[in-house]
Amino acid sequence: MTELSTMKDGVANQAEASDRVLQILAEAGRLFASKGFEGTSMRDIALACGISKSLLYHHFSNKDEIYARVAVGSTLELYLFVRDRIPDGPPSQKIRAFMVATAEYFRRYRWAWIASTTAFWNDPDRSRHKERLTRRDRFENFLRGLIQEAIDAGEIRKVDVPMTGRLILSSLNWMHRWYNPNKSATPEQIADVFFDMIFNGLRSGELVALPGAEPSKAGRRKAR
Amino acid sequence: MTELSTMKDGVANQAEASDRVLQILAEAGRLFASKGFEGTSMRDIALACGISKSLLYHHFSNKDEIYARVAVGSTLELYLFVRDRIPDGPPSQKIRAFMVATAEYFRRYRWAWIASTTAFWNDPDRSRHKERLTRRDRFENFLRGLIQEAIDAGEIRKVDVPMTGRLILSSLNWMHRWYNPNKSATPEQIADVFFDMIFNGLRSGELVALPGAEPSKAGRRKAR
């Protein structure tokens, strides 16, 4: 399952799919990402593909299935994709590799990624993307394992593991809201910068005594 | 404009609004947050309020206006709300206060916040929430000013200011996706934890020499 050569046109893990199906998934993902699931009609998808609406129903049973193929297809391999890019070495470097690999996945399958992380996040009808959610849980648990590993190795201090995982994933999951492929650095570079900030912290090595600065809760770690 | 006593029922800045209008805004915000803008029909809103659909059009001209009142109302005062909660003192503590205040705002106006940060984020028809976007720009620029202040004061190292702002806002903006008011700590406490992680970093004070660990890019700051 480490072979990811079946990915085409930014659509992941659609191995036996025809070109037409891949085209539909690509266009649908782009539309779902920009206008949302409810905001995208079957007519929109058909028009974007230059085909009739009926043909969509020849290849897919309904709208939900198209979304499921887009969303699940984009999260199906995420865990494996990232896992296979974690090198041997210090746990902190594994966390860094985790972030960079996730960013690379985001760059490759951007529209599908956005579509799957945007729509239905709070929909009461969970059945539509239950599988997606369990896969994301596995992905997040994998990260928590790496964090615990780094704590056990003494590389990072004894932080709250779930909260640390949420902080790391927040920096990656929010990226699509401001990332501009024409102006920003590559997602991998951005992930690298974020890792540096989170791991090393923003604080400068030498603490300056500000006039009038009073002791504060967050300054609890003593100056070194 | 620092008087925020006009906020009721989690709906911000709706000063002269009647109870019915406030009810509509509250229900609409909750629905927009959970089902999205396109996924919420005027009938849904009317039903949730226990009124007829016609009455919605008596109080609002159309669906977009309801959303605008929800979204703009929730971001209108955000900047002022946060700004007024920044204490005098070291710039780093201002950043911390910024994060905690934003979290408090999120806790108070949760549904409106989610609705405004979820819908239309990539809609080609930007006119619908242009005002909201410029307000968020001012909010983000305010944070960048605080970061620059902390750099100038020597409290934090010379990081990339826009990227640092994005990291901080990511941790806050993604919170609604996993925050559970029944199980999680308060948003303010969460913001405090995130500030500690970002400011002080995850790395433990003493570096352990792992067998087989090789020098890496992220380990560029020398051990102290």
Place this chain on the structure above:
DNA sequence: GTTTTCACCGACCGATCGGTCAAGCCCGGC
């Protein structure tokens, strides 16, 4: 007492929604 105002409603509109269906088109095998 009359008129104006205002919150409110049920019925209705054209447009669009997701989805169906019978029928053509195209092309390789016989």
Place this chain on the structure above:
DNA sequence: GCCGGGCTTGACCGATCGGTCGGTGAAAAC
């Protein structure tokens, strides 16, 4: 020649969409 089957289509369905309309009843204004 023609035949079968996958690809493709336009016409069509009931339901629902956002939005409009005329009207009601009660309080406020005169």
